[in-house]
Amino acid sequence: xxxxxxxxxxxxxxxxxxxxxxxxxxxxxxxxxxxxxxxxxxxxxxxxxxxxxxxxxxxxxxxxxxxxxxxxxxxxxxxxxxxxxxxxxxxxxxxxxxxxxxxxxxxxxxxxxxxxxxxxxxxxxxxxxxxxxxxxxxxxxxxxxxxxxxxxxxxxxxxxxxxxxxxxxxxxxxxxxxxxxxxxxxxxxxxxxxxxxxxxxxxxxxxxxxxxxxxxxxxxxxxxxxxxxxxxxxxxxxxxxxxxxxxxxxxxxxxxxxxxxxxxxxxxxxxxxxxxxxxxxxxxxxxxxxxxxxxxxxxxxxxxxxxxxxxxxxxxxxxxxxxxxxxxxxxxxxxxxxxxxxxxxxxxxxxxxxxxxxxxxxxxxxxxxxxxxxxxxxxxxxxxxxxxxxxxxxxxxxxxxxxxxxxxxxxxxxxxxxxxxxxxxxxxxxxxxxxxxxxxxxxxxxxxxxxxxxxxxxxxxxxxxxxxxxxxxxxxxxxxxxxxxxxxxxxxxxxxxx
Numbered sequence: 469x470x471x472x473x474x475x476x477x478x479x480x481x482x483x484x485x486x487x488x489x490x491x492x493x494x495x496x497x498x499x500x501x502x503x504x505x506x507x508x509x510x511x512x513x514x515x516x517x518x519x520x521x522x523x524x525x526x527x528x529x530x531x532x533x534x535x536x537x538x539x540x541x542x543x544x545x546x547x548x549x550x551x552x553x554x555x556x557x558x559x560x561x562x563x564x565x566x567x568x569x570x571x572x573x574x575x576x577x578x579x580x581x582x583x584x585x586x587x588x589x590x591x592x593x594x595x596x597x598x599x600x601x602x603x604x605x606x607x608x609x610x611x612x613x614x615x616x617x618x619x620x621x622x623x624x625x626x627x628x629x630x631x632x633x634x635x636x637x638x639x640x641x642x643x644x645x646x647x648x649x650x651x652x653x654x655x656x657x658x659x660x661x662x663x664x665x666x667x668x669x670x671x672x673x674x675x676x677x678x679x680x681x682x683x684x685x686x687x688x689x690x691x692x693x694x695x696x697x698x699x700x701x702x703x704x705x706x707x708x709x710x711x712x713x714x715x716x717x718x719x720x721x722x723x724x725x726x727x728x729x730x731x732x733x734x735x736x737x738x739x740x741x742x743x744x745x746x747x748x749x750x751x752x753x754x755x756x757x758x759x760x761x762x763x764x765x766x767x768x769x770x771x772x773x774x775x776x777x778x779x780x781x782x783x784x785x786x787x788x789x790x791x792x793x794x795x796x797x798x799x800x801x802x803x804x805x806x807x808x809x810x811x812x813x814x815x816x817x818x819x820x821x822x823x824x825x826x827x828x829x830x831x832x833x834x835x836x837x838x839x840x841x842x843x844x845x846x847x848x849x850x851x852x853x854x855x856x857x858x859x860x861x862x863x864x865x866x867x868x869x870x871x872x873x874x875x876x877x878x879x880x881x882x883x884x885x886x887x888x889x890x891x892x893x894x895x896x897x898x899x900x901x902x903x904x905x906x907x908x909x910x911x912x913x914x915x916x917x918x919x920x921x922x923x924x925x926x927x928x929x930x931x932x933x934x935x936x937x938x939x940x941x942x943x944x945x946x947x948x949x950x951x952x953x954x955x956x957x958x959x960x961x962x963x964x965x966x
Contacts, residue, residue, distance in 0.1 A: 525551040526887035528624035531613065533603045533827070535559025537568070537961060538858030538872040539629035540591050544964030545880045547593045556623075557592065558615060560602040564588050565672065567954040568869055569903065572711055575669045575678030575816075576718030577908065583954070585672070591962045603630075606830040608851045625883060628839050628856040630827045632707055632867075634670055635820040640772035640781075642819075661817070664775025668817045669711055678816060682719060685814040689728035695813040698780060700770040701738035704820040705838075707859045707867045710902040710914070712736070712818045713743070713753065719816075720760050721907040737768040737782060737810075745865070746928040749904075749914045752939035756906055768808065770817065780815055782808045823860050838862035844895040844921060846879050853886065855879045863896070864918065864926040870901030873961055897921065899931060903949040904941075911945035913938060 530546065532539045535557045543555050563585050565571070570584035592598045599621070605614040612622045636657075637646025648657040649671065658673035665685075667678035688695050699716045716736055723729040736757075743753040743764075757764060765784075772781035784806040791802045822828060828837030832854060839856035840849045843863050848854035857875040859867045866875065875896050882892030898918030903911045915938060916928040932938040960966025 524549065524884045524888060526884060528554065528887050529622065530555045530625045530627070530883070531621060531623035532557045532627045532629060533613070534629035534631055534858070534860075535561075535588055535592075535598065536564055536629065536631055536858070537869060537957065538631075538876055539627065540564075540588075540593075541872070541961040541964060542627055542629065542857065542876045542879055543596050544591075544593045544962060545876060546883070546964075547595060548964045549880060549884060553595070555593075555595070556597045556599060556621065558599045558601055558603050558613075558621070559588060560600060560616070562588055562600065564591075567957050568708055569711075569949065570954065571669045571672065571675040572708075572714045572718070572905065573950065574672075574675040575667070576682065576715050576722065576905075577950075581672055581676065586958065591958075593964070602826075604826045606827070606832045608831050608854060611853070624853065625887060626854045627879060627883065628827065628832060628854065628860060629858045630824055630860045632821045632859045633824050634668070635704070635822050636668075636817075638820045639770055639817070641774060642817075661775070664773065664778050664815070665813060666773065666775060666815045666817055668819060669715055670707075670819065670821075678715065681814050682722060685719070685732070686722055686726050686728055688813065689723060689731040690726055692731065694731055694733070696733045696735065696811070697814040697816075698735045698737060698810060698812045699816045699818075700768075700780070701736070701740070701818050702820040703739040703769045704822065705867060706818060706821045708869075708902075709867065710904045712738070712816065714905045715816050716762065717756070717760070717904075717906050718908065720762060725908065734762050735810075736762065736764040737770065737780075738764070738766060739769040741766045741786075744914070746914070746916045746930060748930050748939055749912070749916070752912065753904070756941075773815070773817070778812055778815075780810045780812055782810060784808045821859075827860065834862060836862060843898070843918075843926065844878075845882050845892040846875060846896055847882060847886070847892050855883055863898070865898050865900050865916070865928055866896070868900050868902060869957065869961075870915075871899065873966060874899045876961070895921075898926060898928070900928070903945060903953070905946075905949070906941040909943055909946050910941035911949050912941040913945045913948075 532543055543557050546553055546555055565584050567584050570579055573579040601615040601617050603613045604616050612620055614620050634649055636642040636649055645657045654671050654673040658677040661667055662677050665681050667681050668674040669678055697719055699712050701712045720734055723732050742750045744750040767786035768782040768784050770780060771783045785803050787804045788801040789804050790799045792799050823837040827833055834840040839860050840862050841856050846855050846857055857879050858872050878894045878896045881894035885892050900916055902914040904914050905911050915931050917931040919925040919927050919929045930938055956966050
């Protein structure tokens with residue numbers, strides 16, 4: 469984005485905020501957009517950077533496993549807060565997705581791949597060593613790891629930001645997709661899915677294929693054919709939890725723009741029993757479903773698919789029955805599982821997700837596969853010189869870029885404290901944001917945090933940055949999501965600023 473374009477967008481946002489009764493300065497500060505504005509030619513963060521003193525002269529070898537958004541942002545911030553740090557990032561991919569929510573905009577709007585991909589080398593901070601490899605063995609007792617290429621790396625402190633893997637192989641009929649994805653053959657995976665008018669936004673080639681499938685779906689509806697689109701949400705934690713609903717809403721919106729909505733049935737099949745874990749957002753989304761005539765069936769987990777016949781098979785588990793246990797001499801409730809076959813014309817698949825086995829099943833992992841950390845300090849529960857953040861950290865709620873934006877500052881502060889021989893005191897409060905697209909031109913900015921972590925309550929409660937009703941979709945938030953958050957991510961977070 470050119471500076472003039474960015475300045476024009478700032479003017480639009482400022483005018484809209486005035487109508488909403490907000491000041492530009494406060495709103496941009498609250499959204500963390502001041503960093504992006506500064507990098508595009510503003511002054512606030514440049515002035516901050518010029519006066520910022522190095523926070524610590526603590527020494528030690530720091531290893532960061534994973535050089536995506538969370539890992540590289542952590543490296544950048546450490547560079548800003550340590551005097552001559554010794555930092556190594558191990559990341560195999562030469563390219564990365566700078567703005568993961570952009571995958572939704574590729575699949576359901578008009579973005580292209582070039583809008584979200586960046587070269588890893590362009591964002592490696594000065595003085596940081598990047599090893600283009602993958603860590604495959606962890607030896608936390610001896611403070612060292614081994615890479616896929618056989619290199620042994622020793623460390624004093626480690627940050628694990630390895631992200632999640634897509635587990636397509638857990639769905640019968642998609643085993644080949646799972647293998648191809650693991651091998652990095654993503655285009656082939658997308659092409660095979662396309663055979664059954666299937667796609668997934670959770671990888672770049674899948675998002676591109678989703679747009680193609682959606683275009684064909686719309687054309688079929690425009691021709692007068694009655695068509696059915698289905699959208700799934702699995703039984704595992706997932707990154708960007710709002711994406712399955714975003715593409716559903718964008719499909720609805722695209723159909724309406726094409727004048728073909730009446731010929732399409734759109735159905736959401738989530739594994740869970742609600743639309744959102746925060747009651748206020750759950751109710752708001754239900755209202756949108758009713759308003760847009762969208763259907764849904766709770767407690768349906770996609771377990772199988774026949775791409776040739778275009779039939780999705782779900783494990784329906786929305787009922788229980790009483791069962792008597794003669795040994796215990798008592799009754800208990802047992803979940804009733806029912807196999808349900810659903811024919812479709814187009815399907816968006818949100819695959820199950822997991823930590824990579826070489827991390828999740830390693831000594832730094834856990835039986836659940838994720839990295840066990842103190843929820844608030846993000847310090848490993850067993851190894852005090854290890855921290856974790858992002859999708860792979862075992863914390864409630866926080867698996868979005870907005871979560872990582874809060875987490876990496878906590879990790880940096882606490883890591884430096886540990887390096888100085890102090891206890892970690894910075895705390896993550898569970899803040900997460902899901903800019904939920906409700907239609908082309910409107911977004912619900914669903915912000916939330918933990919209810920009461922001091923008393924062990926980690927359920928989500930509404931936590932808006934703006935003095936506006938957070939359950940109402942707004943054009944202002946569309947502008948922020950589509951045009952402002954990407955530069956904030958690239959020139960804010962990846963520079964260790966936002």
